[in-house]
Amino acid sequence: xxxxxxxxxxxxxxxxxxxxGLLVLVIPFGVINYYLTKxxxxxxxxxxxxxxxxxxxxxDRIAQRYRDACLATFGSGIGSLIILFYIFRKLGWIxxxxxxxxxxxxxxxxxxxxxFFIGWLLGTFLYKPELFVKPLILSLSINAxxxxxxxxxxxxxxxxxxxxxxxxxxxxxxxxxxxKIVKEIDYAYYFAF
Amino acid sequence: xxxxxxxxxxELALGLTSLISNLKEFNxxxxxxxxxxxxxxxxxxxxxxxxxxxxxxxxxxxLGEHLKEFxxxxxxxxxxxxxxxxxRENFTPYFRTFLRxxxxxxxxxxxxxxxxxxxxxxxxxxxxxxxxxSIHVWKAFHEEIIEDExxxxxxxxxxxxxxxxxxxxxxxxxxxxxxxxxxxxSASGLCGLIDVIKKLESGIPYIVTEHGVYFRERLLEIYPExxxxxxxxxxxxxxxxxxxxxxxxxxxxxVSLLFxxxxxxxxxxxxxxxxxxxxGIMLGAFFAIMYSTSMLYIRYKILGVTSExxxxxxxxxxxxxxxxxxxxxxxxxxxxxxxxFWSGR
Numbered sequence: 001x002x003x004x005x006x007x008x009x010x011x012x013x014x015x016x017x018x019x020x021g022l023l024v025l026v027i028p029f030g031v032i033n034y035y036l037t038k039x040x041x042x043x044x045x046x047x048x049x050x051x052x053x054x055x056x057x058x059x060d061r062i063a064q065r066y067r068d069a070c071l072a073t074f075g076s077g078i079g080s081l082i083i084l085f086y087i088f089r090k091l092g093w094i095x096x097x098x099x100x101x102x103x104x105x106x107x108x109x110x111x112x113x114x115x116f117f118i119g120w121l122l123g124t125f126l127y128k129p130e131l132f133v134k135p136l137i138l139s140l141s142i143n144a145x146x147x148x149x150x151x152x153x154x155x156x157x158x159x160x161x162x163x164x165x166x167x168x169x170x171x172x173x174x175x176x177x178x179x180k181i182v183k184e185i186d187y188a189y190y191f192a193f
Numbered sequence: 194x195x196x197x198x199x200x201x202x203x204e205l206a207l208g209l210t211s212l213i214s215n216l217k218e219f220n221x222x223x224x225x226x227x228x229x230x231x232x233x234x235x236x237x238x239x240x241x242x243x244x245x246x247x248x249x250x251x252x253x254x255x256l257g258e259h260l261k262e263f264x265x266x267x268x269x270x271x272x273x274x275x276x277x278x279x280x281r282e283n284f285t286p287y288f289r290t291f292l293r294x295x296x297x298x299x300x301x302x303x304x305x306x307x308x309x310x311x312x313x314x315x316x317x318x319x320x321x322x323x324x325x326x327s328i329h330v331w332k333a334f335h336e337e338i339i340e341d342e343x344x345x346x347x348x349x350x351x352x353x354x355x356x357x358x359x360x361x362x363x364x365x366x367x368x369x370x371x372x373x374x375x376x377x378x379s380a381s382g383l384c385g386l387i388d389v390i391k392k393l394e395s396g397i398p399y400i401v402t403e404h405g406v407y408f409r410e411r412l413l414e415i416y417p418e419x420x421x422x423x424x425x426x427x428x429x430x431x432x433x434x435x436x437x438x439x440x441x442x443x444x445x446x447x448v449s450l451l452f453x454x455x456x457x458x459x460x461x462x463x464x465x466x467x468x469x470x471x472x473g474i475m476l477g478a479f480f481a482i483m484y485s486t487s488m489l490y491i492r493y494k495i496l497g498v499t500s501e502x503x504x505x506x507x508x509x510x511x512x513x514x515x516x517x518x519x520x521x522x523x524x525x526x527x528x529x530x531x532x533x534f535w536s537g538r
Contacts, residue, residue, distance in 0.1 A: 047350030052338050058349045186349060187331045190356055 011156050017099050018160060021106035023084055028077040028114035035069030036121055043189050055186060062185040066122070070175065073118055077111030098157050105160035109167040116171050119178030126181060127192035135173030139166040208404075209379065210236040217241055222371050224248060226384050230259035248365055256321045256367050268320075275319040281329040284319075287311040288330060292337040296344065306393045309366065313390045316367035325360045334359075366390070373397065379404065422474045429478035432485045436501055441484045449477030 042065060050058040085103060088094045094103050120132045146162030181188045213221045223245045225232075230249040249259060257263045287308040294305045316324065324330060334356055338344045347355075362383060376388035376399040385401055392399040426449075433442040453473035457466070492498040 044350050044353070047353060048348050050349050051346050052335075052349055052352050053345045055335075055339070055349055186335075186353065187328060189353055190331055191326050193357065 013098070014102055014156050014159070017094065017102040018106045020084070020088060020093065021081075021103055021110050024077055024080045024107050024110040025114065027080045028073045028111065029117075031073045031076045032069070032114055032118050032121070035065075035072060036118065036125075039065055039069065039122065040125060043185060047186075059183065059185055063179070063182045066178070066182045069118060070115055073114045074111065077114055081107040081111050101157045102160045105157075105164045109160070109164045112164075112167045112171045116167070116174045119174040122178055123181060125192070126188045128181060128188065131177040131181070132174050135170050135177070138173070139170035142166040142169060210239065213239050213242055219375075222246060222373065224370065224384070224387060226250060226365065228252070246368075246370070248368055250361050250364060256364060271318070271320040272323055275323040277327060277329065279319070280324050280327045284312060284315045284324055285327075285329045285333045287315075289333045289337060292334065296337065296341055306389060309386060309390050310393050312363075313366045313394075316363075317369055321364065321367040325363065331356070375400065377402070422471045422478070426474045426478040426481075429481035429485075433481055436485070436488070438484070438488070441481070441488075445477045445481040445484075448480045449473045452476045 039062065043062060046058055046061055050061070081104075085094065085107065088103070094100060116132075116136075120129070123129055123131055143163055143166035146165060147159045150158030150162060209223075213219075213223075219241060221239075221242045223242060225245055226248050228250060229252040230247065232247065234245070247259070253259055255263075255268055290304055290308040291312070294301055294308070299305055335352070338347070338352055365383065365387060370387055370391060372395070373391075374397065376391050376397060378385040378388045378399075378401050381401050381403060388399045388401070391397055426445075430442055430445050433439075433445065450473070453469055456469045456473065489501070492501065
């Protein structure tokens, strides 16, 4: 006798909680928008403040602004996650340990994804989107492979764990790439335009 | 029939039409440096004009994409042939030489010429885009600027803009120009580089005809934000610097300053502040012109002097003149504050 398949393609209980986790993205995306606009402007504006002799200071200044942007984005993501978790617990939407596992793992992934986006968007602005393609493909593959194993062997709620692991890898790789770009922002800007 | 190539600037196209039509024994190929890939032709198609090779400085993403010979295959091939090591070894040293010589005002024309030829040869067989986006080219540019005492004080944003401009202007080195028996350019500026390269490569005679005083034209182009009186002032004081008449140069500024200062206090109610400023600058310019012309007249006509010691334009000229100009600006700002203070505003 074969195992009864899910009536739908997805587990509704899992999807419901994972989708609630998507709300984490709202505030970090606003923060990304704010900081990226600022960085785009400052690349040239700060260039008016520093002489070529002081180019290291100029690079540090832009890199510092980018690091601030990453911290603020991640901080706002984590903040959103905590607040949403508290609200949904109060509302009774997260009531079981299954819900807690799915929400926290997927919520943490959604708090990390904006860190990938900020690097990717900056890279695209500076005409280097290809740097982010390989980490993206790798993390999607990891997610697909890892996601399949716990879903079948341990339990569907651990699919969000694989999502989180893949996102962590993606974020780390894209942060490394984007920090490399901002380290020599003058060259990146020259290359792009 | 001999073939004769001349490179032209757009505004001279009509004037050169008569040159081509009157030299019927020559066949011409015209190389036009334009601002866009498909400019409207304003002059008639002459029988001895074989074709016009249009070189747009702006408006194309890939070099030569507006030409019939352009193929994606060639673009991919060039890109594949262009490697970072190759750029570092066979392009960057000449680019560096060119920049160094440009900074020093072209002290060694042979070195500049050789650098231009080598860069041209390299760019013919390599991707222009990949070459100029290389980190080695950027580093060479950056190092040449940062090593220079004067330019290292420029702003980072200026360096970024300057590099963009250089990159666009260097596009002309990446085209393959047709062979001819004679080359002619209508100016010694950018369009002349093509002919210099061809002359150095194959020893073919090159004629350059000028249609203005190049230095004066460049001065007019410096600081496009300057208004007309300010440009006139620049033009008027430039000869004083060239003739090393520094006292007269300083006096021109002092005349301007005195006039503006005095007029602010005396006829402030009758004239607008803007007009006082304009009149002051014009008076300074008038003083400079009068001094230069009187000095030249006396020395040449009365004293019979046949030559005048001069110095070429140097960055220091820009600094001295610019400094004086900023002093005027500071003075005016303080004057305004002072007027405001005394009038209780």
